[in-house]
Amino acid sequence: MKTGGKTLAAYSALYVAALYAPILFIAIFAFNAGTTIAFPLKGFTLQWFSQVFAAPALLEALWNSVRVALTASIVSTVLGTLAAKAVSRPNLPGRAVFLGLIGLPLLVPGIVVGISLLIVATGFGLTLSLSTIAFAHILFCTPFAMMIMLPRFEGMDPSIEEASRDLGEGPFMTFRRVVLPIAAPGILSSLMLTFSVSLDEFVLAFFLAGTDSTLPIFIWSQLRFPNRLPGVLALSTLILAFSFVLVLIAEKLRRMGASASSEGA
Amino acid sequence: MTVTAGAPPRRPSRLRSRIGADSRLRGYLLILPVLLFVGLSLLYPLGLLLLNSFWRQEGMDVVADFTFGNYAAFLGSPGQLLILGKSLLVSLAATLTVVLFSYPVAAYIAFGVQKHKALWLLAVTIPFWTSYLLRVFAWKIILGYNGVINSSLISLGIIDKPLEILLYNPFAVVLTLAHAWAPFALLPIFISLSRIDRSLIEAARDLGDSMFHVFCRVILPLSMPGVVAASLLIFIPTVGDYVTPQLVGGTSGLMVGNLIQSMFGRANNWPLGAAISVAAMIAVTAAACLFLHVTSRYGNTKGARR
Amino acid sequence: MARHSVEIDAIRKTFGALTVLDDISFSIEEGEFFSLLGPSGCGKTTLLRLIGGFEPATSGRLRIDGQSVEGLPPEMRPTNTVFQSYALFPHLTVAENIAYGLRSLKLPKAEQEKIVASSLDMIRLSKLGGRKPHELSGGQRQRVALARALARRPKVLLLDEPLSALDKQLREEMQMELRRIQRQVGITFIFVTHDQEEALALSDRMAVMSRGRVLQLDTPSRIYEAPENRDVAAFIGSMNFFDGVIEAAEGEIADVRCEGKGLLKASLTHARGRAVPGSAVTVAVRPEKVSLGETGADNRIAGTLSGTAYYGDRSHMHMQAADGSTVLISAPNARRAAGGGPEGAVVASFRPEDAILLPMTGNWDGRHAA
Numbered sequence A: 001m002k003t004g005g006k007t008l009a010a011y012s013a014l015y016v017a018a019l020y021a022p023i024l025f026i027a028i029f030a031f032n033a034g035t036t037i038a039f040p041l042k043g044f045t046l047q048w049f050s051q052v053f054a055a056p057a058l059l060e061a062l063w064n065s066v067r068v069a070l071t072a073s074i075v076s077t078v079l080g081t082l083a084a085k086a087v088s089r090p091n092l093p094g095r096a097v098f099l100g101l102i103g104l105p106l107l108v109p110g111i112v113v114g115i116s117l118l119i120v121a122t123g124f125g126l127t128l129s130l131s132t133i134a135f136a137h138i139l140f141c142t143p144f145a146m147m148i149m150l151p152r153f154e155g156m157d158p159s160i161e162e163a164s165r166d167l168g169e170g171p172f173m174t175f176r177r178v179v180l181p182i183a184a185p186g187i188l189s190s191l192m193l194t195f196s197v198s199l200d201e202f203v204l205a206f207f208l209a210g211t212d213s214t215l216p217i218f219i220w221s222q223l224r225f226p227n228r229l230p231g232v233l234a235l236s237t238l239i240l241a242f243s244f245v246l247v248l249i250a251e252k253l254r255r256m257g258a259s260a261s262s263e264g265a
Numbered sequence B: 001m002t003v004t005a006g007a008p009p010r011r012p013s014r015l016r017s018r019i020g021a022d023s024r025l026r027g028y029l030l031i032l033p034v035l036l037f038v039g040l041s042l043l044y045p046l047g048l049l050l051l052n053s054f055w056r057q058e059g060m061d062v063v064a065d066f067t068f069g070n071y072a073a074f075l076g077s078p079g080q081l082l083i084l085g086k087s088l089l090v091s092l093a094a095t096l097t098v099v100l101f102s103y104p105v106a107a108y109i110a111f112g113v114q115k116h117k118a119l120w121l122l123a124v125t126i127p128f129w130t131s132y133l134l135r136v137f138a139w140k141i142i143l144g145y146n147g148v149i150n151s152s153l154i155s156l157g158i159i160d161k162p163l164e165i166l167l168y169n170p171f172a173v174v175l176t177l178a179h180a181w182a183p184f185a186l187l188p189i190f191i192s193l194s195r196i197d198r199s200l201i202e203a204a205r206d207l208g209d210s211m212f213h214v215f216c217r218v219i220l221p222l223s224m225p226g227v228v229a230a231s232l233l234i235f236i237p238t239v240g241d242y243v244t245p246q247l248v249g250g251t252s253g254l255m256v257g258n259l260i261q262s263m264f265g266r267a268n269n270w271p272l273g274a275a276i277s278v279a280a281m282i283a284v285t286a287a288a289c290l291f292l293h294v295t296s297r298y299g300n301t302k303g304a305r306r
Numbered sequence C: 001m002a003r004h005s006v007e008i009d010a011i012r013k014t015f016g017a018l019t020v021l022d023d024i025s026f027s028i029e030e031g032e033f034f035s036l037l038g039p040s041g042c043g044k045t046t047l048l049r050l051i052g053g054f055e056p057a058t059s060g061r062l063r064i065d066g067q068s069v070e071g072l073p074p075e076m077r078p079t080n081t082v083f084q085s086y087a088l089f090p091h092l093t094v095a096e097n098i099a100y101g102l103r104s105l106k107l108p109k110a111e112q113e114k115i116v117a118s119s120l121d122m123i124r125l126s127k128l129g130g131r132k133p134h135e136l137s138g139g140q141r142q143r144v145a146l147a148r149a150l151a152r153r154p155k156v157l158l159l160d161e162p163l164s165a166l167d168k169q170l171r172e173e174m175q176m177e178l179r180r181i182q183r184q185v186g187i188t189f190i191f192v193t194h195d196q197e198e199a200l201a202l203s204d205r206m207a208v209m210s211r212g213r214v215l216q217l218d219t220p221s222r223i224y225e226a227p228e229n230r231d232v233a234a235f236i237g238s239m240n241f242f243d244g245v246i247e248a249a250e251g252e253i254a255d256v257r258c259e260g261k262g263l264l265k266a267s268l269t270h271a272r273g274r275a276v277p278g279s280a281v282t283v284a285v286r287p288e289k290v291s292l293g294e295t296g297a298d299n300r301i302a303g304t305l306s307g308t309a310y311y312g313d314r315s316h317m318h319m320q321a322a323d324g325s326t327v328l329i330s331a332p333n334a335r336r337a338a339g340g341g342p343e344g345a346v347v348a349s350f351r352p353e354d355a356i357l358l359p360m361t362g363n364w365d366g367r368h369a370a
Helices: A002-030 A047-052 A056-087 A095-107 A110-123 A130-154 A158-166 A171-200 A203-208 A215-222 A226-261 B014-021 B023-052 B069-075 B078-112 B117-129 B132-143 B148-155 B170-194 B198-206 B211-239 B243-249 B256-264 B270-298 C044-052 C094-105 C109-122 C138-150 C168-185 C196-202 C220-225 C230-235
Strands: B056-058 B061-063 C004-015 C018-029 C033-037 C059-064 C079-082 C156-160 C188-193 C205-210 C213-218 C240-250 C253-258 C262-267 C280-285 C299-310 C314-321 C326-332 C345-350 C356-359
Touching (some): A002 B078, A047 A226, A056 A095, A056 A130, A056 A215, A056 B023, A110 B023, A130 A203, A158 A171, A158 C079, A171 A226, A171 B132, A215 B132, A226 B117, A226 B132, B023 B270, B078 B117, B078 B211, B078 B270, B132 B170, B211 B270, B243 B256, C004 C044, C018 C188, C033 C044, C033 C196, C044 C079, C094 C109, C109 C138, C138 C168, C168 C188, C196 C220, C205 C220, C230 C356, C262 C356, C299 C326
Parallel strands (some): C033 C188
Antiparallel strands (some): B056 B061, C004 C018, C299 C345, C314 C326
16 A cells, blocks of 8 residues: 555656646747757757747737737636526526536537637628637636636535625625625636636637737747747747746635635634 | 614515525526527537538538538548548547546545645646647657657667657647646546545445455446546547647548638638538537446446535 | 514415425514524424525515515515524624624714624624634634624524534533523524524523424423423423323313323313313323332332433433333432442332323314424
8 A cells, every 4th residue: 555655646746747748848948049849958048039029920919819818808707707606506497508508618629619600700791800719719718717616606605695685785785795705816816717718729719810810820820930940939938937827826816715715614 | 684663664676676585586697698698609600500511612602502412422531531530539549548647646636645735736737727739739849850759869879860650640649639638637537536435435445345446346436427527528629629630640640620620721611611510529429428328327426425 | 562573474485396384373572582493394494584585485474573574685674694604704804794784774984883892892702803704713603693693783683593503512601692692682583493402491482393384382381391282292302102091081180091001190281171081182291200119199100110321410211111112201310329220110100280181183272283
């Protein structure tokens, strides 16, 4: 048992290391002076990073991505919060259907969602733009937001809201004075994580972008040119680092939210 | 509330008092906008996709004539059918790989880790939230002709010419998919494992089972719902994956996602692309139902849960 | 007579096919400490939630402080609630929790602060106003929940098993505290509990409920000493039941022929006029009113002692009567004694005025319980 446990621990550590190894290589070669991705390393350089911000196309894609991600994260968090609040009552009739329906965008392959929306957009004669991407990203991010918010609301004592009503506040003020403050860490966490999801989403954006570009589309377009690989690596490293920080903060908030939503008896 | 003596309190309107009193009604009101949005942005487009699959492409235009021609064309094309079949197999292989490799880790975090459980969970959750495209792209630089593995082996003197078999084949796709989707497997399995009442394990030990038998007779059956959820959560979306086969699959590793994309791109035959999408989704659903049917005997473990 | 604080009139509540409250009618007086006692699922919490406005009644009328509250949401009723889980707001401090309900009263700030300070004083937690709920002990949380509910000066305070989460010693302490605070503020308390000792100790009056009906509504001592039917008698404390047929009913005493126990005499107080010779009845007697050995009491049952359970302050003895039925006898251990006690063939005896005559089912006045 003792040795079995140790083997399991070692294996698990290896597993986690393997989880991170590939993205670690991206970071390593982003600082490599050589132009090809090959060992041995040729020395340390920051030149790829300085090149990243010299490309106007990239800055435009970055700005586009940020605008799309902001829209998607805010709207999907609102929708996800509403849905989570509604289904947090375990006895709501139709609960399983609602959960399945809202979670569907995670199960249907991105490409199918993408082409379906493409057909709708062309059917309506809409020009593909950042708006169509944002629309698709709201759809894609809402289940994530709901997943993040649901445990917050489920962990909340149902009597808490009744107590507020009992103490003279109507449904709206109860939401403002009790539900919202208790859910706040979760909401913030949802905003950050859905922002990250939208920022990184490629397939939907690829089909719905039209002439506009987002960060992942920009990276995709650069992959065709081997000589631009170091720049792509540097950009990828920056994106990954940003995601890491965002996710770390969001997960920290999520845990805070979890401990505050119950009285912690 | 405290009502000032004498004056009867003003009654809220009928509708407001119903909304105030009926929490079920409040629930429906809250979820209504979300359902409308999902209906409008997912169900309606999927419906239109289905409709499109019965239409006809004529030059640059889609003609709204009802026809089974697209399905007939797809079913009549061994090459395209092969791609769908291969997609299912590749996804299945990736799913099995992920579940097999992730289960012990989930078990370790659920049972073996005492102090830093949150840290372990965080470590496996972070990749879940980072760019899928970049995680797949990373494998391209690892397996590539001038990639990490080849250059390492060469500089170590093990080989003198880069191996070409690493990248651009179905195995590279399986490997990459398995790696990219690992967090999706680990979390559901972990959740179902951590819900197992510890005293059940102690009871099994007390009744004379070895740790191995406890695993086979108690832990594994009780964690099956998590395994099933994890499998479906990986299998269903990966069948239609586009990024991974495109980046690391090469021509032999192409999957149905790439086929669909080509119909909407170069081949410019939207109705056929729609038909292939519908056929792929039907195939995936059938496979998933088969899988659920096979594993359904593990479905009812409610009584054993905490 | 005091004014009615809460009037419950023909209240019914159903959830689908399930009837939770079945035609409940009674009134609670102003300033009364009133308990709803019953096993879980008897409808007592539902009745409390109906009064608080958390759920609508299926039919019937409900008046609080003389006014109909039909259609009024909780925030518009002159009631406040102490929840079973306390339901303290986890993101607010103790003082903020107590002040929560004062916002909608639109009191001046100074007035609000005064109320919070005096509330903290009342529950003896003046120093802990800045703490968060999770930094308090169970008993402290309970008191904050009480102070928060009382801060709005409700006409009626509703308490939903507020002491059930506390351990025994703390619970007894809080019972005293509750009683003290109720006397101090002088408002009506409606207290839901499944703990009969708690209800007996605290209440001015109490209603014993079962399966959506009120079995008996009375003072604690009458509920215990003069239960009106078998269900109440069986639910409160322990009780010996001896079924038999009345042979004679004259004056205060009825003679009841009981199979295997001979002739038993029981007081006719409730049953006068209804219990006539020939009717099937039950003689009920509390175990502590039965003595072991000859006491000169009129009722005697012979048997063999089959077991003894020692509880420290008292002992319970099981006596097997001639017909095989068991008679439960409870005796105080008034003197120190180590082990030993009566064994073998014994006689149990009790006085006719300590025995209650009950109908086989329902009440003497013809109402049928449950």
